[in-house]
Amino acid sequence: MVAMPTIRIPISDLLSLVGELIPINKLEELLRLLKCEVSDYDGEYLEVTFMEDRFDLSSTEGLARALAILIGKRDPTPSLELHAPSTHVIVDKTVSQIRPYIGCLIARRETPLSSDEIESLMQVQETLHKTLCRHRRKASIGVYDLAKIQPPIRYESRKREDIRFTPLDWSRQLSADEILKYTKQGQEYGYLLERFDRFPLLLDFRGQVLSMPPIINSEETRVTESTHSLFVDVTGLSRDTIDAILRILAASLAERRFSLEAVKIIYDDRVDVTPDLRPTLTTCSPVDLLSIVGTTADVRVVTEALTRLGHRVFVYEDTLLILTPFYRHDIFDITDIAEDLAIWVGYDALSLKPLSMPYTSGSLLPMTDLIRRFRRAAAQLGFREAHRFTLTSDRVLRQLPGREDLQILEVQNPVSSEFAVARDSLMFSLLDLIGSSKGTPLPIRVFEVGPVIIVDDSEPRGVREEYHAALVQVSSDASYEQVQGALLAILKLLGFNQIRFLPSEAKGLFISGRCAQVLVGDTLIGLLGEVHPQLLERYAIDHPCVAAELYLNALETIRKTNIPQG
Structure with a gap:
């Protein structure tokens, strides 16, 4: 049996974000509507298992947002306010054969992070590393204290023998080879870089190393309980994966009342602005949607169900205009919308119909x-x-x-x-x-x-x-x-x-x-x-x-x- 990803979250932190006290038995029912289940509960911490197509639920913040919308505590928010970029990242062409893509965002607020918030941030980072990032091969995430960085940032590669910095949880500088040999992260993920002569680095304007992706961050940029603003980067081989991760992280940080700011990414041949927080639009007729599910219902019931599951629905004549939030990585077309609706209706409530098919004679291919x-x-x-x-x-x-x-x-x-x-x-x-x-x-x-x-x-x-x-x-x-x-x-x-x-x-x-x-x-x-x-x-x-x-x-x-x- 394949183990589904599991997160461990403080129940008090979750319900505080939801804004309502929910009994554990009711919470279990609601989580099932989100394709999640409670695998353990000790009165203080909740272990929740989620399906790997719902990465937006891989954090306390993601679960709290979905639950609050589900119980009608708040309206769906398909998009978020994103402030114009105030800084940029320069991408050197030397990373093109190693980890060619990068996306970034900045999150600001006045109050410092709590221990629960730091724990949640680290947990979602590691959960995404193991799942969507394919153990850091497709992408890797770096989170830094913005106050300890002097923008703009440079993303480049250097010869491995020219690299020295103090890695996270260390008190002295190590060379790149020493990082791969002695640090836990280097031992686990070093194979991703060992065949290259040059290693990727993120550096600020002063030349301070932020990280050596996908292995480890520097100790100098560590996030602590005095941190109040963050710089986030995602580097990797897949632009789609990088974009999806940035959207998930942006949504989670917004739940903690961070103000989000875009970052300009300057390549040799183009300029990107990340993250993209625009919702996706799906248009369909209620009849087509319900036929996929295999049931009948009033349009108002369909609209209510999809709204409770986080979509914003508009009805125009005989057409549904469905805005899906930017963080829903699992929605591609009407079939995925139908799955949401089927979960709301309940698979047990769907009637069985016999297959009708012609009978023919034939032979083996x-x-x-x-x-x-x-x-x-x-x-x-x-x-x-x-x-x-x-x-x-x-x-x-x-x-x-x-x-x-x-x-x-x-x-x-x-x-x-x-x-x-x-x-x-x-x-x-x-x-x-x-x-x-x-x-x-x-x-x-x-x-x-x-x-x-x-x-x-x-x-x-x-x-x-x-x-x-x-x-x-x-x-x-x-x-x-x-x-x-x-x-x-x-x-x-x-x-x-x-x-x-x-x-x-x-x-x-x-x-x-x-x-x-x-x-x-x-x-x-x-x-x-x-x-x-x-x-x-x-x-x-x-x-x-x-x-x-x-x-x-x-x-x-x-x-x-x-x-x-x-």
Whole structure:
């Protein structure tokens, strides 16, 4: 079971922000309408689990805002006042190959932060780092005491040997390499930078280091209980992720009565102003919306429901104009609006309808027939079948050095970080499965057949779906000859001849000289080899391992075109 993100918040702080005392049993009912649930309550602190498509609820402030709107304590606020920028960030082109994008905001107020506010700010930062930021790979957040910074800010990179500053929670300066080696953050996230010769830095006008993203902030800019104004930055690889995080943080800070100010971001070829706090507009007819939900209701009921869930709704003739707040990262179109409405109505209240569909006769698709025959052949050779999801975690697919920057289809709004990307290979999923199956007696012989998603700019949608098959064997004597023999037997059982094995480059996946490409005639149909020990270590596999992956679409093309098999 995939663990959903959980936050721990003081109940007194939450209800103070809501502006009303709510009994715990009533609070649990309300949170369910927000796709949240109470996982623990000790009378002082509340542990709340939320779905990963509702990052706006990842803080005390976000939950309080949603609850206050839900009980009618306040009206929805699709947008917020954002003051014009008074400072700017200059982005040096040297960061373009490392972490090319940045967004910032300034939050000001007269009164200093309380301990609860600092705790909440740090918690939402870490929660977003683990989820939406994909453990800081896609983006990372920095929060600083504005009074300790002299704008404007410069975002640049420097040679790692030229970097020295005092990292957070340290009392002396460290070099960049020492930060990666000795600090907790460096040990955990240093792999994101270790392959670069230059590291990104944020510096103020005096040259003071604010942070070395995505690793750690400087001690000099620490937020304390005397801090009353904040400078916030988000750097990373994805502009969409950066924008979403800034909007969530802006909404949370506004709940604490901060005045928000934009920041101008100056690149070589353009100027951005962040954050963008404009709401999104969805137009639809009530009939279309209700048909998706599968129910009927008066327009006034629909309007009331969507209003209580944070939308601002206007009715113009037969059309609903729905303004969704800027911080709702999960709303893309009418389908997402319908989900909100369905939760309000209650899934249990929706009536079931039988499916009506025509009856036809048919036969197996050629690909289905090939897949079934492969399964039978692999089982006959003693391999056991694994069934993994097409969606997986970014961690599973990027263990191999060189794959860190590989284009992989990412889910824009995943339910969990464990289902955040579409796999482009079956082999890595099987290695991850074996690595997580400690104690399984040897030998382990598993196979899988299923779809993979390949990023392909020549396709209309930018991706194509293929079917692959993979074999993995782990044993004390696993060797190239064993997996080659198994693959040769399977291909013969499938009716293919003219099978050739050509030596290939290992590229970190296999041991050099112990791997090959697989061809039928002159058509490449797969690869195989002895898995490299460094890769086995990354997947926590303690014994020798061999693996092979076949491209079933290529095999099917050979069958359809009747390429001579000898």
